[in-house]
Amino acid sequence: xxxxxxxxxxxxxxxxxxxxxxxxxxxxxxxxxxxxxxxxxxxxxxxxxxxxxxxxxxxxxxxxxxxxxxxxxxxxxxxxxxxxxxxxxxxxxxxxxxxxxxxxxxxxxxxxxxxxxxxxxxxxxxxxxxxxxxxxxxxxxxxxxxxxxxxxxx
Numbered sequence: 001x002x003x004x005x006x007x008x009x010x011x012x013x014x015x016x017x018x019x020x021x022x023x024x025x026x027x028x029x030x031x032x033x034x035x036x037x038x039x040x041x042x043x044x045x046x047x048x049x050x051x052x053x054x055x056x057x058x059x060x061x062x063x064x065x066x067x068x069x070x071x072x073x074x075x076x077x078x079x080x081x082x083x084x085x086x087x088x089x090x091x092x093x094x095x096x097x098x099x100x101x102x103x104x105x106x107x108x109x110x111x112x113x114x115x116x117x118x119x120x121x122x123x124x125x126x127x128x129x130x131x132x133x134x135x136x137x138x139x140x141x142x143x144x145x146x147x148x149x150x151x152x153x154x
Contacts, residue, residue: 109127
């Protein structure tokens with residue numbers, strides 16, 4: 001799983017760079033034809049990783065219930081985020097995935113409640129499958145973010 005964690009760390013670094021290299025206005029903008037924005041997508045992958053790894057393993061996620069409620073599957077941007085809210089999301093990107101790796105290496109993910117993901121229809125049966133899907137999921141949202149950036153910058 002070392003490779004999967006390398007991919008996730010790199011993706012999270014890319015997301016941090018996107019936050020740092022775009023204005024608050026651009027991070028919050030929802031271009032015509034889209035139903036969410038850049039910062040929602042970044043927060044959504046953060047929340048999804050925690051739910052797919054910790055929650056489905058019967059463990060407590062390392063982010064607030066408020067973040068989970070605002071960015072889980074089925075949610076949508078409800079208001080423009082402030083600079084401090086964006087900073088909170090940015091600050092969680094690396095530590096959460098590093099903690100997940102440390103806990104994975106320690107073997108704390110013993111139990112897993114099978115879950116069928118809506119995007120591909122695959123059922124996740126264990127932490128290894130969950131982490132592989134998390135990498136795919138973050139890649140999907142990275143592509144969506146790239147489309148949002150193109151729409152915003154054109």
